Amino acid sequence: MVVLFPWGSILMRVAPRRWAMPVHAAMQMVALSMFIVAATLGISLVREVRIPGQSGGLMSNPNFNYHPIIGLVVLGLLLIQPALGMLHHLGYKKTGGRQVWSYLHLFNGRAAITLGIANGGLGLWMAGEGKGLKTAYVVVAVVMWTLWMAAAVWGEWRRWKWIRSTGTTDDKPRGGE
Ligand code: HEM
Ligand code: HEM
Numbered sequence: 001m002v003v004l005f006p007w008g009s010i011l012m013r014v015a016p017r018r019w020a021m022p023v024h025a026a027m028q029m030v031a032l033s034m035f036i037v038a039a040t041l042g043i044s045l046v047r048e049v050r051i052p053g054q055s056g057g058l059m060s061n062p063n064f065n066y067h068p069i070i071g072l073v074v075l076g077l078l079l080i081q082p083a084l085g086m087l088h089h090l091g092y093k094k095t096g097g098r099q100v101w102s103y104l105h106l107f108n109g110r111a112a113i114t115l116g117i118a119n120g121g122l123g124l125w126m127a128g129e130g131k132g133l134k135t136a137y138v139v140v141a142v143v144m145w146t147l148w149m150a151a152a153v154w155g156e157w158r159r160w161k162w163i164r165s166t167g168t169t170d171d172k173p174r175g176g177e
Helices: 004-014 017-048 066-079 081-095 100-126 131-166
Strands: none
Touching (some): 004 017, 004 100, 017 066, 066 081, 081 100
16 A cells, blocks of 8 residues: 555656556556455454454444454445546547546545555554554655655646647647556
8 A cells, every 4th residue: 555556656657658557557456456365364354353351343343443444445446446547548549638537547546545555554553553663654654655646746737738738638748648
């Protein structure tokens, strides 16, 4: 969540044009596969973990159940990303510009990955990790998220400049795919 998904998104903006989409798609699919495996482990942990001194499982405690719930929401949101990315790509090849799928892919991807990064911090808190690890996580998360947002804003600005200077919605040569 903190390294692979943001890095795969940054590459969409900074990799050489020809490679950007394939590298982005491949990297996000590797990240998604790892996330599916990790979420499966999370689901088995939910069944095993007991809170000392309390009866009932993790899900019956409102102080602890939101990490797995948010994690499953993030999983659901990210599972539709490959289809949205594919629909965007096919439409882009036809029209040379963005369509509704493109905006859904961009918005859903940015929101879900950000939520997932925050959820990692909640996981460390829930597992009772020490201050050192939690601080390190927050530092890495803030640095990665800032780099990613800088790349995203730069990409949008480059695209906007191209569209303005050419008077076309066709963003092929700059900043789109
Ligand atoms: C956005 C996705 C997720 C991230 C980034 C994430 C991250 C983490 C992290 C960093 C920990 C702390 C591990 C430790 O220090 O021992 C943790 C613990 C845990 N996670 Fe997740 N997780 C995610 C999704 C899920 C999901 C989908 C579930 C289950 C449905 C889940 C269930 C758990 C459980 C039960 C623990 C507690 C383990 C313990 O207290 O020993 N997580 N998670
Ligand atoms: C779980 C899988 C995926 C995730 C999480 C994901 C996430 C993202 C994110 C966050 C962005 C925006 C980058 C930014 O912030 O500026 C993006 C852009 C893009 N993605 Fe994906 N993506 C995934 C899979 C795919 C796939 C499979 C394809 C192609 C078939 C694809 C094609 C694209 C394209 C072409 C863009 C740029 C769209 C534009 O600028 O108009 N993505 N993706």
